[in-house]
Amino acid sequence: MVTMRDVAERANVSIATVSFVINGTKRVAPETRARIEAAIRELGYRRNVVARALASSRTRILALLHPYLEARPIATANQFLMSAAHGARERGYDLVLWPVNDDEQMSHLLAGGLVDGALLMEVQLRDPRVDRLIASGLPFALIGRTEDEDLPFVDMDFTTTIDQAVGHLRSFGHRRIALVTLRMRVSTGNEPGWIMRVKSAYLAAMAAAGEPPTVITVEGTSAGGRKAARRLSADFPQVTGVVVVNEGASAGLVKESRALGRSVPDDLSIISAATTAELGEMIEPSLTVMTAPATELGRLGVNALIDQLEGVPDAPPNILIPCTLVSGQSVGPAPA
Amino acid sequence: MVTMRDVAERANVSIATVSFVINGTKRVAPETRARIEAAIRELGYRRNVVARALASSRTRILALLHPYLEARPIATANQFLMSAAHGARERGYDLVLWPVNDDEQMSHLLAGGLVDGALLMEVQLRDPRVDRLIASGLPFALIGRTEDEDLPFVDMDFTTTIDQAVGHLRSFGHRRIALVTLRMRVSTGNEPGWIMRVKSAYLAAMAAAGEPPTVITVEGTSAGGRKAARRLSADFPQVTGVVVVNEGASAGLVKESRALGRSVPDDLSIISAATTAELGEMIEPSLTVMTAPATELGRLGVNALIDQLEGVPDAPPNILIPCTLVSGQSVGPAPA
């Protein structure tokens, strides 16, 4: 292994000077710099990240924490990861996906000193991970919001998204519009904050429209989606439009509705929000979707975190971004 | 931050002794150990992972490298990640997903000293990453195989999988059976090794059956799947059975076949291999799938890597695991 010492010897300087040119932390005479850079090239030197981390007490590694990786489809989560990783790299950081499933693993990660900061996805209304994060003193940013919104976050703009989804259906003449969203098998408060926010936005939109609301929550699986279809058909036959905010259940909902003899979109119009266009295309008929702003959120989230780490003075305020409508074949005129 | 020194002082021992009890690396008198453990508890001490890494030149961090995260659906990749992460943790390691997209990032990762080893997914026949890995001296294990199979790997057993898929279709009376697999936009040799292996296995199976082969390669998207359906319908109308090994294209293939007036499975039977059951359920009709052994491969891969790191003498030989058939509604008797 070639170390900074090797480079220093070859360039006839001290290791401090080598460090200065590598990091650009101090002015170095051009000729000296050139000699050092040549030595680095010739030796193929690469700075040891671990030693640097110990000496500077900064690792420049950021952890992305996502709790539900095994449980549900996560088409958007990968977009988020890649976007955040790119953003991190541009600013000299590595962002890695760190599987963390329990308290012990969380402690290990937080106390180990291996990451400079954390990006939390699927934030819950009352999120014990956030408490730990705060207690540990590790800088973090949230993708999503807790109950109180005084922590640094970026998030989807659910109000705008739901308004647009409902508005889109209403523009096709639909009046009875249901919401199908996610049910978690966790205690109240431990569910992702977006579920509550989606419901609120939906209820507000229906109130504004003067129509009665219908909320159905099911698991984020095809089986969950089928269950939702049966409930809609059996208990709410008047409903002609559905807003789904449940990535994993959308396919099952469409399939089972059709199996029950309800044509999509002739009998039932469906719009799936907070998902990807590619996922919508997998379904028959291709879903009208509202694509999640995963790429934008990834960048914003990681930048918010790094701003914080680097003490950027005018860190931007918390930001909300709505989903984007992509028309498919699952929305049509309300049946007469 | 509470350090080992703090613990040592409180327990009236040297930091060496603290280190010994934390790591269990040396016999320590029971009373001393108890005193130290009490001090650790009382101070809430957690070992600094970075310092440990520098001192021991081991970080106990493993990187999972996956090149195509942005490009294609990766339902199985997450299963793999979670399984490997669990396996790593049981042996005292952390396994993280490290987004690496180019040479520079690869060098950074390999030379930085931050990871003890790497697990490579989507291995190509001639994989430049493998060359770099070898050159860097970093231990690694492959999920998949390069052209020459002399490197440590675990992989799917494509021969058995394809034999079973073809056999399953033939047991329903199908004779003309096509293969739909993945086309990469990369130069030959740089494509994932499994593509070639799947083709070979398929060709061998058809030869054994005495039937002419039909191979169609398309992108791993819904659009790619639709294209495959059109080609099948237009150019190979005699084909009544299809084996798909292209996770992202399976939905499009089914959709477009039906749109072309070909019922699944009445006119066309489809079996999708190397995917997940949940993905199969999203499609109408639910696909008969062969689920990828992602969980097993994750464990085996990470164990092979750790065995190597720890110099386990009888490291198991390379292992191949076939997919598992899960019947859906997409396979039926061949049309008369």
Place this chain on the structure above:
DNA sequence: CTGAAAGCGCTTACAG
């Protein structure tokens, strides 16, 4: 069974 000390490969005041 325990400790003193060197060392892992860097960064960073401090001095010149």
Place this chain on the structure above:
DNA sequence: CTGAAAGCGCTTACAG
């Protein structure tokens, strides 16, 4: 503009 040196928080021969 450059260098000598302390220090980051551990591990690990070595000695006793």
